[in-house]
Amino acid sequence: MTDPVLSIRNLKIALPEGADRDFAVNDITYDLYAGEILCIVGESGSGKSMSANAAMGLLPDLVRPVGGEILFEGTDLLKLSETEMMDLRGKKIAMIFQEPMSALNPLMRVEDQIAEVFEAHGLLTPKERAARAIELLTEVGIPDPEKAARAYPFQLSGGQRQRVMIAMALALEPRMLIADEPTTALDVTTQAQILELIRNLQEKHGMAVMFITHDFGVVAEIADRVAVMQYGKIVEAGTADEVLDNPQHEYTQKLIAAIPKLAAEASEGMAGKTPILEVEGLNKTYVTGGGLLFSKPRIVHAVNDVNLTLCEGETLGIVGESGSGKSSVGRCLVRLMQPDSGTVKLAGHDMAQLSGEALREARKSIQMIFQDPYASLNPRSKVGRIIAEGPMAHGVSKQEAYARAVKLLELVDLDALAIDRYPHEFSGGQRQRIGIARALALEPRVIIADEAVSALDVSIQAQVLDLLAELKERLNLALIFITHDLRVAAQICDRIAVMQKGKVVEMGPAHAIFNNPQSDYTRTLIEAIPGREKELAAAG
């Protein structure tokens, strides 16, 4: 093989004092060759982005490399001056980021932003720059590139913005592209398109691509070689097939085992069980803008005539991409949002019509688990208080409420001592357990979990999903599980409703949805799941 484009040798990066470990990355060594995609995989805090940031000279102030070298075509990047680095960045090494909205300047037209890359390196005339911008936009497959070039970032969709970012990165035909979680913020269908684009461009230009991700599905889709990181060390490296099919290290095995499998099991029919929640003709529209001058108000049907039934002890998944209205449905059910019309019958009572005291009473039996484990717990309340507040609001004495809080904490596998601690002392997964305990405190019959595991790392996600399944069984709960992640839905749901643009396009038992999808949209969604083909190949 030829010489590597990038060669990292025994790199050590120190963290500031007081961090949870001494080194962000500790003694890592890897090579990146031209024409290959190397995936660096790890959970949050594993140091997976650090070596790439060091190569770009983008480390935070207090974090500095203390040993080893980063050789790019033979020169050690750590020894270059800031001016030399500036010349290299963009021209030889380019980078794309996770959040395309914040990485683009919101007040600049797309073509100007691309032209700026040339300007920074003093290349081409303004006219040539504009022409090249259009060429690049065409290359990354943006529909109507002339129009897109004149657009501002906010006028483009997330996927289009990421394409613009890629166009900027490609502008100077770099030898190496660093992609730091470039598809994490995107919907699954867009993600599939972007991955394909990166793959194609990489082949066409013969670039070396360093792809940083937490998602093994993405790895299976795109990687030639894989390096798995844990606590700042590379625990396993090899070709994609070796690592995915035959992981050697215990941690890799654990991570791969934690990925929810796509195959949904056939569950026993729900016939004969009593429905606990019946939703009929639910509607919710948002009206934005309008009123001033002649602008037309923008009307969005967030929830458009949705009908659902949920039986006792059943898990119903609501899946859809962002903007499909899946969260709005959940919020309408618990009346955090007022539906425009429709009935929500919870054990016979219409939730949509109640108000005041009656609503307070009815809400006891329908509770919610929220997405963000950091925002959903009051930072100034102790955990015991957070859990006990609900029962106390319904007239349970303080002692009894706290005693119940202790039991609930044990139920979700947390230490009883946790009641005297503040939320910031817990990790994301533990906080989500506290959120679950709080939802259970009122002894509800229905729980709505809105993207409850999306913010968690895959191994912790698996634990929380297991916990939910177990609790559901033990307490005979009905669960509505709102998620964008079809893998998660496949694992936990009995039935699934697929939503698109406010409508339920398909609903049925989970295994039927996955094995024999009826609507085109469901089919596209399922085909876009990263790593699916590999899994199918392994199964067949």
Added chain:
Amino acid sequence: MMADFWKRFSRNRGAVIGLAILVFVILVALLAPLIFPQSPWRMVQRPFLAPFAMDQYPLGTDALGRDVISGLAYGAQVSLLVGLVSTVAALLIGIPIGALAGYFGGWVDDALMRFTEFFQTVPSFALAIVLVAIFQPSIESIIAAIAIVSWPPVARLVRGEVLSLRSREYVEAAILSGQTSLTIILRQVLPNTISPIIVLASLMVATAILLESSLSFLGLGDPNLMSWGYMIGAARTVIRQAWWLSFFPGVAILLTVLALNLIGEG
């Protein structure tokens, strides 16, 4: 949590200096009756005694032969008292109004905010003069007037904070768990608005001291209490003969206000 706060606070050198000055002023105010057992209104020496002329009266005497340093010490009492009490009163008006407006939104918000704007459109110093003049100058009426003109910014601040906190998931969780609006505002929302309120309050104390001084300077102070503003006001006619009479109270006001601002920023 407290230790954490200290660590951050002490890193800001300005804030520590401010705190030192403020502690000194508070000590002087508290100990004034011990250090200067005589009333600050009493004539003790010949008028216009220059500072440092006699060891017993280091800052000299005023037009009636009263001791300036004793006046400063007693003035500190009045300034701090007015500053603190009127700020507390302003917070008591502003926080509930802001919290209700931010939490309930809709017409409640509209009504309360228009009411707030009504006070904001009137120049605050002019309004304070009118109020004190109507109610007769006394320490109570001064405090009330200052509180009435200084609560609108509090209401605005609290409303903004509550508006953003209201859509947090833990507030929604509290709504779902059946807590009443009052419990949610008191337990979930307000505790999280405390830090900006404390910062604003420390700056308000400074503004209140300035307002009180200005009122006293115009002769609208409490006639029975020696205050810094009164001392400057009384000395303005003789500023050419006796500069120290307006200079030292002025420095006292400057230092105290500066100290409070430094603390507020820290």
